[in-house]
Amino acid sequence: MSLCIVWRDEDQDLHIASDSRLTFTGNNSIDFCPKIVRFPIKIYSPNREDELSKLLYRFEYGFGFVGNFVTSYILKESIFDILNSLQCIPEITNISMENICDTIQKFFQIISKDICEQIAERGLSEIIIIGFCLKDKKQKSFLLNIDASEYPIKTNLEEILSKPEILFFGSGRKKAIEIFEKSPEFHLLKILKLVINDENISTVGGGLQYGRMEDSDFKIFGVQDYIVNDEHNTVNVFFHLRNIRLYQEDLAFQTDNFIYNQRFVLPFKNEIDEYIKKDYEIKSGAI
Numbered sequence: 001m002s003l004c005i006v007w008r009d010e011d012q013d014l015h016i017a018s019d020s021r022l023t024f025t026g027n028n029s030i031d032f033c034p035k036i037v038r039f040p041i042k043i044y045s046p047n048r049e050d051e052l053s054k055l056l057y058r059f060e061y062g063f064g065f066v067g068n069f070v071t072s073y074i075l076k077e078s079i080f081d082i083l084n085s086l087q088c089i090p091e092i093t094n095i096s097m098e099n100i101c102d103t104i105q106k107f108f109q110i111i112s113k114d115i116c117e118q119i120a121e122r123g124l125s126e127i128i129i130i131g132f133c134l135k136d137k138k139q140k141s142f143l144l145n146i147d148a149s150e151y152p153i154k155t156n157l158e159e160i161l162s163k164p165e166i167l168f169f170g171s172g173r174k175k176a177i178e179i180f181e182k183s184p185e186f187h188l189l190k191i192l193k194l195v196i197n198d199e200n201i202s203t204v205g206g207g208l209q210y211g212r213m214e215d216s217d218f219k220i221f222g223v224q225d226y227i228v229n230d231e232h233n234t235v236n237v238f239f240h241l242r243n244i245r246l247y248q249e250d251l252a253f254q255t256d257n258f259i260y261n262q263r264f265v266l267p268f269k270n271e272i273d274e275y276i277k278k279d280y281e282i283k284s285g286a287i
Contacts, residue, residue, distance in 0.1 A: 002018060002019050002021060002035055002065075002066050002067075002169075002170040002171065002172065002203065002204060003018065003019050003168070003169070003170045003171070003172030003173065003175075003176055003192060003195050003196075003204045004016065004017070004018045004035065004064045004065075004066045004126075004128060004168070004169040004170050005017045005018070005166065005167070005168055005169075005176065005188050005191070005192055006064060006128050006130070006141065006160075006161065006166075006167050006169070007161070007164075007165065007166040007167065007188060008139075008141070008161040008163065008164050008165055009164060010164050012138070012139065012164070013139065013212060013213050013214075014062075014130040014139045014140075014141055014161065014212065014213045015188075015210070015211070015212040015213075016036055016062055016064045016128060016130060016210070016211050016212070017036075017188060017189055017192050017208065017209060017210045017211075018035040018036050018064055018065075018066075018192075018208075018209045018210075019035070019172070019192065019195070019196050019204045019205055019206050019207075019208070019209070020032060020033055020034075020035065020205070020206030020207045020208075020209060020240075020242075020243040021033065021196075021203065021204055021205035021206045022069055023202070023203045027202060029202070029203075029205065031205050031206030031207065031243070032206065032243045032244065033069065033206070033243055034209070034242050034243045035064060035065045035066075035209055035243075036062065036063070036064050036065075036209045036210070036211050036220060036242070037062070037063050037065075037076060037220075038060050038061070038062055038063075038211065038218050038219070038220055039060060039061045039062075039063060039079075039080065039083055039218075040058065040059075040060050040083070040084060041057070041058070041059050041060065041061055041083050041084075041086070041100065041131070042055060042057070042058050042083070042084050042085060042086065043055075043056050043057040043058075043086045043087070043088050043095065044056060044085065044086065044087045044088075045087070045088070045090065046087055046088075046089055047087075053087065056088065056090070057095070057134060059131065059132050059134075059216045059217055060131070060217040060218045060219075061083075061100075061129055061130065061131035061218055062129070062130045062131065062211050062212075062213070062218030062220075063076070063127060063128070063129055064127070064128040064129075064130075064169075065125065065126075065127055066125060066126040066127070066128070066169045066170045067125030067126055067170070068125045071111060071112055071125040072125050072127065074111050075104075075107060075108055075111050075127070078107050078111065079103075079104055079107055082103070082107075083100075083104075086100070086103075094135070095134045095135055096133055096134070096135035096136065097131055097132070097133035097134070097135070097136075097140045097142070098133075098140075098142070098157075098159070100131075101129055101142045101144070101157055102157065104129070104144065105144060105155055105157045108127065108144050108155050109154070109155045112125070112146050112153060112155055113152055113153055125145075125146065126143065126144065126145040126146075126169055126170075127143070127144040127145075128141065128142075128143055128144075128160075128169065129141065129142045129143075129144065130142075130213060130218060131213070131218060132213070132215070132216035132217070139213045140159060140162075141159065141160050141161040142157060142158065142159055142160065143156075143157070143158050143159075143160045144156070144157055166180070166188065168180075170203075170204070171201065171203040171204060172195040172196075172198075172201050172203070172204035175195050175198060175201055176191050176192070176195050179191045179194055179195070187267045187268075189208055189210060189223065189265075189267040189268075190267060190268070192208055193208060193225070196208070206243060207223075207225075207240035207242075207243055207244070207245055208223040208225060208240045209223070209240065209242055209243060210223050210265060219263075220242065221262075221263050221264060221265045222239050222240060222241040222242075222246075222262050222263070222264040222265070223239065223240040223264065223265055223267065224237065224238075224239055224264050224265070224266045224267070224268065224269070225237075225238055225239070225240055225268060226238070226268055226271070226272055228275065228280070232281075233278075233279065233280050233281060234280060234281045234282075234283050235272060235275045235276075235280045235281070235282050235283065236283045236284070237272065237282060237283070237284050238284070239264055241260070241262060247284055248284035249284070
């Protein structure tokens, strides 16, 4: 399971954040699971005998995966090439985001049905899709989930976040809502971090993952984070790059190596600055 937070801000931009824990049977887990991914969408003109189809539109959607990893992974791999090679008839084909999500739902239905027949409710998953709607010229978000109350199972597709709002998904949802209701001023990535650090919620853990829409494209960002050692008055600063923890030396420029062309958000900068005022030493190496 996991905790996924998705929201539309007052500027109408869509955001998504998640933990990185992948839980197995027997309560075993690893903390390196990418749960937020970016999908390029390419729409081409029809093929003609005398010329190749032309690329008409190119943009990127963001996907957030909650629940069963097998269901999510198979869907991700199955639709990648399809979303890269959509075709439309200009001025005839419905190029709305909902129509693209309908295409995704068809594959989700087939995959979910087969998996849930084998492993029942352990195959359940939810998928949040955020992107730009060519038809309505605005950012939109859709939720794909599974209704297993009857046989055969059915999948549902619904639009969410049509107005500024915050939604929580996954096994950490209840705790996240509890924190939010007590401290609505908290940055949503701080709420995610607090649930990750809660030892009573074993299915949520690992690094912080974050992405947001910028105009018509979804972008994934790294997240700066920190751990405090009050005994030694130190603050260890590091970075989450999707599901991987990096330190300052990992990001340092070296002339003979590639560097990461990656942007980072700093949701805890004010908290780190407060420790600096208290004369805590800032460290950036591996703990």
